[in-house]
Each structure stands twice: as C-alpha cells, then as structure tokens.
Amino acid sequence: MSTELNKNTEGKDNRQVQQTLDGGTIPTMPKVRTTNGYMMDWDRNEIVRQLLKETPLAERFYGVSGISKEEASEIAKEAEARIRKMGVEFLSGPLVREIVNCILLEHGHSEWRNVMTRVGASVYDACEIDTGLGFESHDNANQLDNAETSHKKKADKMSKEQNLLLMPGNLADLHLNGDFHIHDLEYFGTRPFCQDWDLRYFFYYGLMPDGVGVQSSVAGPAMKAEVAILHAVKVMGSAQTNFAGGQGFYNFLAFLAPYFVDKTDKELEQLMQMFVYEMMQMMCARGGQTVFSSVQLSPGIPKLWKDKPVVAMGKVWDGTNGTKKWVYGDLEKEVRKGFRALMVVMLKGDDWGKPFSFPKPEISIEPDFMEEDEAFNAANPDVLSYKELYRLTFELAAKFGTPYFDNQIPEYRGAGEGISCYQCCAYQFSANPEDDDQFDEKLYFKDGKHFSMGSWMVMSLNCPRAAYKAEHDDQKLIDELKYLMNKSVEVFRVKKKWMDHLLDCNRIPFAAMTPKDPTTGEPGCIAVDFDALVYTIGVIGINEMVQYHTGKSMYESPESFKFAVRVMYEMKMHAQKLSQENGIEIALARTPAETTAQRFAVSDLLHPEYADKAENNMNGDVELTKKELGTTKDLPVYYTNGTHIPPGADISVIERINYEQTFFPIVDGGNILHIWLGEGTPDPDGLQEMAMHIAKNTHTGYFAFTRDMTVCKDEGYVASGIKECCPKCGSNNIDHLSRxxxxxxxxxxxxxGKRQELVDRTRADPRNLKV
Known part of the structure; x- marks a missing residue:
C-alpha cells in the first residue's frame, strides 16, 4: 500500500520469507507493485507507516485525531492475515489499501477511511476520457477535443471525489442526490470562482504572472500601447490558473485610454485586433481552453471617472511625485476611438468570417451616454458620437449576435452612482459608497487601493424538486427552499475554511500577490480582496416549480406568475438575513446551468419518490429519456434556467420581456434575457430601437440577441441559421454556433439537454421585431 501501491504483482516466483513485527517468520508473500513505480517486498510495517502518516488528515477535515501506533499495528496484522487467506498470486497497492479501508470501516472509523481511500478513475473510464467519451464529456461546451482536456477530466474526476469525501456527508449527499448543485466542484478545495479585474492595478505595478516573481519574468509597468495590450492578455491567462470561472475587465477602454494617445484609427484597429486574436488563440486556460473572458465597454468616459487621476505607466497622475495632473476626462476622444476600433475588428470576424466568442463584449448602456456631448462632437467631427458608436454594436448584433448589453439605466443598477458590471455567464458584481468605506480611496487609487469584484463560489437549488416535496403547500415550499439556502451556507463555510488554509500556504499566488510599489519600493496592495468576494446562490427551474405547485406555468396564469415573484422575494430576503447572520455577502442569481439544468431533471427522473411528478413537469424529450435512462445520463431533458420563461413557450418577444424583466431587481447576483433570432437578416436600426426601449422602459439589466450560424469546416464559410449542410459547397463537414x-x-x-433546448427555442423573425 505504501506509497499508494498501484500494483499488480508478480506471483509465486517472487515469494520470499518476510520478517514479522514480532521477529518471527511467515510463509512467503507476493511482491507489491506500488503506484509510485517500484516493485517492493511485502512489509506490513508499510501499512503502519501509511496509517500513521495519513490518518492525521482527519483532524483538519473532521476534527478527529489520527490513529495510534498500537491500533495501526493491529490493523496491519489483520490486513496481512486476510491477504494470506486470499492466496493471491498478484498483489497491488490499491488492493492492499482497499483491504485496510474495509477493516477501518468495520472498526467504526469512517473518517480515517475517507482520508485513506483512493480517488480517481477506473482504467476503462480513463480510456474513455482519452477518446473524448465517458465522464462529463459534454459538461462544458468551451472545452476542446485535445489531450489537455483528457488530463483535465481525469483530474476533475479525482478532485470531485476527493472534495465530496472530505466535506460533511450530509452536504455531499444533497449534491449527489440532486437537491442542490455545487458548481465547479473539481475546484472546490483549490480556488475561488471568478473575478473582474481593475486594469489600473497592473498599469501601476506591472506584471508578475506567477504572483511571486520566481518562476516567471517580472515586467515593470507598461509604457507603450502594445505592451499594455499584451499585459492585459496575460493577466487574463494568468488569472485562469487561480480561478475556476471567467475573468473580466471592468471599465476596459477608459483604463487603456492613456496608451491610445496620438494613435491613428489604423493603429488602434491593429491593437484591438491583437487583443482579440490573443484572447481567442491563447489556449492556456483549464484543459487547453481559450480564456473565458469579458470586457465592459463604455462609448465614452463615465461621469464617475471624469475627474479621477489616470493610473498608467507606473504612476498615479495626480500632480504629485513629479507627475502632471491628468484625469480620465481628458481621454474621451481616445475611448471613443478605441471603442470604434474594437467594433470594427469584431465586425470583420476571423479569417473564416466566424465571430469571436471571447472576450465577450459587455456593452454598457449608461445614463451618461443617453445624451450627446454636443460641444465635444462639434470640436471633434472625426470622432463618432455615442449614438453612432452604439449603432456599431447593433451592427455586430445583427451580423453575429456577439454583444451583450449591460443596462445600467434602471435605478436599482445604481444609475452611475456606484460601480456595477456583468461578467462570466451573466453574474453581476457591484461596489458602491454605501457598502464600501474605501470606495473613494479606490476611485483615486490611494495607496494602491482598487476595485476587486468576484465570487468565491456558486450553488444552485433544484427548485422543481422543492415543489415536489411540498406537495402544493406554499409554506412547505418556501421552507424547503430556505432549508437548501441554509445548507448552501454550510457549504460556503467549508469552502472558506479550506481556502483560508490554502491562502496561508500561498497556493493562490497570482490573486494574492503584493508586488513592489514602483513609487515607495514597499510591498503593494494585494491584488484580490478575498473578503469582498461574494457567495452566490442560484435558482434553476422556477417556472417548473410554479408549474407543479399551481398547475400552470408562469406565463399561463397571473396567479402563477405572482407566486413566482413572491417566492423569489422570500429567497432574496432570506439571503439578506443569512448574509447578516454569517458576516458574508450572499447574492441570489439565475445560474447559467449549462449542465445543471439537465442534471436536476435527470436526477428527479432517477429518484423513485419524484420520477412520476417530474416526468410531466420538465422540458425536452421525456419518452426517449426514459428509454435510455439506464445507459447514459446525458439525456435530452432539462429544467428552465433561473427565472426564465421556457425557451419553447409560444409567446412574443415583448411578452417574454415583460415577464422576465420583473426578476432582475430581485436576483442581484445576475440574470440575462435571451432574444433568440430566426434566420432572416436583422436590421441594426430595429435592434437598436428595441434595445433602447428595453433599457429605458424595463428593469432588464442584461440581455443579448442570439443568432444561430452554420460553419463549413471545408470551405471556411459561415452561413446564417442551422443548416444540415454547407449552402455553398454541400459539405456535411459542418458545425453550428449559438449561445x-x-x-x-x-x-x-x-x-x-442543451441541444434539445436549441431545437425547442421559439425564435423571433429578426425582420419583424416590434417594440
């Protein structure tokens, strides 16, 4: 067992006389093949050593002391006796470990067994993973078919088993049973979820990709535009080694603008082309993915930043330390030109004409830009107005459906008083003077203080199952949801405890870096304020919850819709209560649920108590799913994401907007409205008119127009809509793109499940969109 014996051993020819602990001799035993690559003689002392070495780990995770030497010796003797009785010719480390763990369980030591057991994949499962099949082969659409993904999947499998074994059993069971879902379980014990970065930090301190400056070269602050762009790219790539989710840049163009001074339109287009291609071709994220990235884009300098000092080139330009006074308001022209350049690059697409998936352009629709600065426009006739810049984003939406619109006009978004952004798969983060006593210091970058927004982790609740348990009793349903939220907080506590230990071990070095201050020479401000990271509780299947509970979907009955709103407010108030009681910030969100919407539906069909209730209360092909349920879990059924109306609902776009916009002020952790477009060519002006109506007249905080596309891999040709073959050459070697x-x-x-949703979506004729 020692050294994690992976053995399949040699047999009778290798049997030798072994020394016992008490000095006697016993009949020969097989040699053992160890997992660290050695052939070892049998020695039961090795069992004792491993027990003494490994069981103290139970103290950290369970509060149980490790085994004594006497008890370890007794277990080793018992294991040896069992092996001898088996009469095996081949002996492996995993087999020895399995026998020892059985004895530990029989002796009532499940905690010791949990830290002694092995995690990982069978040989069959490992081979399946190598060929792109098996374990979670379609768990994340951003992962690619390559060797790095195979390694990631094997590591994921091991890490998920490890983390479920080490957390309290009742919490692990809630996840495994499908009552709630722990997102990014493979990274639960090693990293936070996602982060939105303040570029000023790196333009002041420079770049230290490893966070410590030992195994990577340390770069000083960027002095030129090309270096600033490349530093921004490397920040995203480096951060992916420390976080489980997406990476974003808040106020991207404003903070880059100091490097755009005196650049021509052509030069800016080249810079933006470099940035976008780097982000789409840098296959450095987890498992060889492109970096899951986003950039918040404003068409000008927001009023909040107009009088704040520029931070760039290793300096805070506030008139001290030999600097001139230079504020972001002086860079309005550079931001507008940079915005135009980025849209030009994205409109062109790549060499095949495909859209760029990343970085996601988060177009900020803000009160500051709803009226033109006529004096500036008159003085700069060669620079596009706000309306013209926004028009480019709707050209991009009409061509590819690429942009995401971050609507900051509604009062609940802060209306320019604080800082707010959407990031990752539609999570919202914010900072404001009421909740942050260092807000002004961060605005002025005083002593390196800056904005650090992100999330520790995400949980999702199986809301339809809560309804099945409640059996049409309002209070029971609400109590069940609150119970799951309480249990989610217990998971958050486990996460925090584990992560505190890793922070003490400096295992998150990029996020925890404190680089040298270029002005004082002293250690600077920490990159990520870990205390400011939020904990996110997400909802899945609110429509199906209401549908079972009331007998009708949200869009079929005003009473059902009102009940959904009531439940969400109850959850929001409970989240606020839990935040105060636990001294943490808990955000309620619609989670993207790429996998979880399917997983919950399949889990409910597998559960004898819920199967009959669930099969008439989910979306997709239930009959096919029931036939194949015993052979695979990747099945064409799903619950609706978050508080959405089902994608296949036969209602108009305006009706969908009117229903879904109600929930945005409630789910402060993030939400998105999808407008699925059909195959016709949209009119950019029509999209702009609709978007501005949504922004100014609804509570919708974040929305996107989605176009489906067909890509011919032979011709490198992109066609609108979902085609069965390439319309240009007839090839079947095609792929489809969608959101x-x-x-x-x-x-x-x-x-x-998601492929079935793609089929089910009710799409609007883009040529006939009416406000």
Missing part, C-alpha cells in the same frame, strides 16, 4: 447559456460556442460540445 448556450451566456456565451457563443460550438453546438458540438453541448450536452443532450
């Missing part, structure tokens, strides 16, 4: 949950991606990587 899966909150990002554009190849449909080939989608799971069966």
């Amino acid at each position: 899966i949950t909150g990002y554009l991606q190849s449909v080939d990587g989608w799971n069966a």
Whole structure:
C-alpha cells in the first residue's frame, strides 16, 4: 500500500520469507507493485507507516485525531492475515489499501477511511476520457477535443471525489442526490470562482504572472500601447490558473485610454485586433481552453471617472511625485476611438468570417451616454458620437449576435452612482459608497487601493424538486427552499475554511500577490480582496416549480406568475438575513446551468419518490429519456434556467420581456434575457430601437440577441441559421454556433439537454421585431 501501491504483482516466483513485527517468520508473500513505480517486498510495517502518516488528515477535515501506533499495528496484522487467506498470486497497492479501508470501516472509523481511500478513475473510464467519451464529456461546451482536456477530466474526476469525501456527508449527499448543485466542484478545495479585474492595478505595478516573481519574468509597468495590450492578455491567462470561472475587465477602454494617445484609427484597429486574436488563440486556460473572458465597454468616459487621476505607466497622475495632473476626462476622444476600433475588428470576424466568442463584449448602456456631448462632437467631427458608436454594436448584433448589453439605466443598477458590471455567464458584481468605506480611496487609487469584484463560489437549488416535496403547500415550499439556502451556507463555510488554509500556504499566488510599489519600493496592495468576494446562490427551474405547485406555468396564469415573484422575494430576503447572520455577502442569481439544468431533471427522473411528478413537469424529450435512462445520463431533458420563461413557450418577444424583466431587481447576483433570432437578416436600426426601449422602459439589466450560424469546416464559410449542410459547397463537414447559456460556442460540445433546448427555442423573425 505504501506509497499508494498501484500494483499488480508478480506471483509465486517472487515469494520470499518476510520478517514479522514480532521477529518471527511467515510463509512467503507476493511482491507489491506500488503506484509510485517500484516493485517492493511485502512489509506490513508499510501499512503502519501509511496509517500513521495519513490518518492525521482527519483532524483538519473532521476534527478527529489520527490513529495510534498500537491500533495501526493491529490493523496491519489483520490486513496481512486476510491477504494470506486470499492466496493471491498478484498483489497491488490499491488492493492492499482497499483491504485496510474495509477493516477501518468495520472498526467504526469512517473518517480515517475517507482520508485513506483512493480517488480517481477506473482504467476503462480513463480510456474513455482519452477518446473524448465517458465522464462529463459534454459538461462544458468551451472545452476542446485535445489531450489537455483528457488530463483535465481525469483530474476533475479525482478532485470531485476527493472534495465530496472530505466535506460533511450530509452536504455531499444533497449534491449527489440532486437537491442542490455545487458548481465547479473539481475546484472546490483549490480556488475561488471568478473575478473582474481593475486594469489600473497592473498599469501601476506591472506584471508578475506567477504572483511571486520566481518562476516567471517580472515586467515593470507598461509604457507603450502594445505592451499594455499584451499585459492585459496575460493577466487574463494568468488569472485562469487561480480561478475556476471567467475573468473580466471592468471599465476596459477608459483604463487603456492613456496608451491610445496620438494613435491613428489604423493603429488602434491593429491593437484591438491583437487583443482579440490573443484572447481567442491563447489556449492556456483549464484543459487547453481559450480564456473565458469579458470586457465592459463604455462609448465614452463615465461621469464617475471624469475627474479621477489616470493610473498608467507606473504612476498615479495626480500632480504629485513629479507627475502632471491628468484625469480620465481628458481621454474621451481616445475611448471613443478605441471603442470604434474594437467594433470594427469584431465586425470583420476571423479569417473564416466566424465571430469571436471571447472576450465577450459587455456593452454598457449608461445614463451618461443617453445624451450627446454636443460641444465635444462639434470640436471633434472625426470622432463618432455615442449614438453612432452604439449603432456599431447593433451592427455586430445583427451580423453575429456577439454583444451583450449591460443596462445600467434602471435605478436599482445604481444609475452611475456606484460601480456595477456583468461578467462570466451573466453574474453581476457591484461596489458602491454605501457598502464600501474605501470606495473613494479606490476611485483615486490611494495607496494602491482598487476595485476587486468576484465570487468565491456558486450553488444552485433544484427548485422543481422543492415543489415536489411540498406537495402544493406554499409554506412547505418556501421552507424547503430556505432549508437548501441554509445548507448552501454550510457549504460556503467549508469552502472558506479550506481556502483560508490554502491562502496561508500561498497556493493562490497570482490573486494574492503584493508586488513592489514602483513609487515607495514597499510591498503593494494585494491584488484580490478575498473578503469582498461574494457567495452566490442560484435558482434553476422556477417556472417548473410554479408549474407543479399551481398547475400552470408562469406565463399561463397571473396567479402563477405572482407566486413566482413572491417566492423569489422570500429567497432574496432570506439571503439578506443569512448574509447578516454569517458576516458574508450572499447574492441570489439565475445560474447559467449549462449542465445543471439537465442534471436536476435527470436526477428527479432517477429518484423513485419524484420520477412520476417530474416526468410531466420538465422540458425536452421525456419518452426517449426514459428509454435510455439506464445507459447514459446525458439525456435530452432539462429544467428552465433561473427565472426564465421556457425557451419553447409560444409567446412574443415583448411578452417574454415583460415577464422576465420583473426578476432582475430581485436576483442581484445576475440574470440575462435571451432574444433568440430566426434566420432572416436583422436590421441594426430595429435592434437598436428595441434595445433602447428595453433599457429605458424595463428593469432588464442584461440581455443579448442570439443568432444561430452554420460553419463549413471545408470551405471556411459561415452561413446564417442551422443548416444540415454547407449552402455553398454541400459539405456535411459542418458545425453550428449559438449561445448556450451566456456565451457563443460550438453546438458540438453541448450536452443532450442543451441541444434539445436549441431545437425547442421559439425564435423571433429578426425582420419583424416590434417594440
């Protein structure tokens, strides 16, 4: 067992006389093949050593002391006796470990067994993973078919088993049973979820990709535009090694603008082309993915930043330390030109004419830009107005469906008083003066203080199952949801405890870096304020919850819709209560649920108590799913994401907007409205008119127009809509592109539930959109 014995051993020819602990001799035993690559003689002392070495781990996770030497010796003797009785010719480390663990369980030591057991994949499962099949092969549409993905999947399998074994059993069971879902379980014990970065930090301190400066070269602050762009790219790539989810840049163009001074339109287009291609061709994220990235884009300098000092080139330009006074308001022209350049690059697409999936362009629709600065426009006739810049984003939406619109006009979004952004798969983060006593210091970058917005982790609740349990009793349903939220907080506590240990071990070095201050020479401000990271509780299947509970979907009955709103407010108030009681910030959100919407539906069909209730209360092909349920879990059924109306509902776009916009102020952790477009060519002006109506007249905080596309891999040709073959050459070697949950991606990587949703979607004729 020692050294994690992976053995399949040699047999009778290798048997030797072994020394016992008490000095006697016993009949020969097989040699043992160890997992660290050695052939070892049998020695039961090795069992004792491993027990003494490994069981103290139970103290950290369970509060149980490790085994004594005497008890370890007794277990080793018992294991040896059992092996001898088996009369095996081949002996492996895993087999020895399995026998020892059985004895530990028989002796009532499940905690010791849990830290002694092995995690990982069978040989069969490992081979399946190598060929792109088996374990979670369609769990994440952003992952590619390559060797790095195979390694990631094997690591994921091991890490998920490890994390479920080490957390309290009742919490692990709630996840495994499908009552709730722990997102990014493979990274639960090693990293936070996602982060939105303040580029000023790196333009002041420079770049230290490894976070410590030992195994990577340390770069000083960027002095030129090309270097600033490349530093921004490397920040995204480096951050992916420390986080489980997406990476974003808040106020991207404003903070880059100091490097755009005196650049021509052509030069800016080249810079933006470099940035976009780097982000789409840098296959450095987890498992060889492109970096899951986003950039918040404003067409000018927001009023909040107009009088704030520029931070760039290693300086805070506030008139001290030999600097001139230079504020972001002086860079309005550079931001507008940079915005135009980025849209030009994205409109062109790549060399095949495909859209760029990343970085996701988060177009910020803000009160500051609803009226033109006529004096500036008159003085700069060669620079596009706000309306013209926004018009480019709707050209991009009409051509590819690429942009996401971050609507900051509604009062609940802060209306320019604080800082708010959408990121990752539609998670919302914010900072404001009321909740952050260092807000002004961060605005002025005083002593390196800056904005650090992100999430520790995400949980999702199986809301339809809560309804099945409640059996039409309002209070029971609400109590069940609150119970799951309480249990989610217990998971958050486990996460925090584990992560505190890793922070003490400096295992999250990029996020925890404190680089040298270029002005004082002292250690600077920490990159990520871990105390400011939020904990997110997401909802899945609110429509199906209401449908079972009341007998009708949200859009079929005013009473059902009102009940859905009531439940969400109850959950929001409970989240606020839990935040106060636990001293953490808990955000309620619609989680993207690329996999979880399917997983919950399949889990309910597998559960004898809920199967009959669930099969008439979910979306997709239930009959096919029931036939194949015993052979695979990747099946064409799903619950609706978050508080959405089902994608296949036969209602107009305006009706969908009117229903879904109600929930945006409630789910402060993030939400998205999808407008699925049919095959016709949209009119950019029509899209702009609709978008501005949504922004100014509804509570919708985040929305996107989605176009489906067909890509011919032979011709490199892109066609509108979902085609069975290439309309140019007739080839069947094609792929389809669409928005899966909150990002554009190849449909080939989608799971069966999401592919079924793609078929079910009710699409609007883009030539006939009416406000």
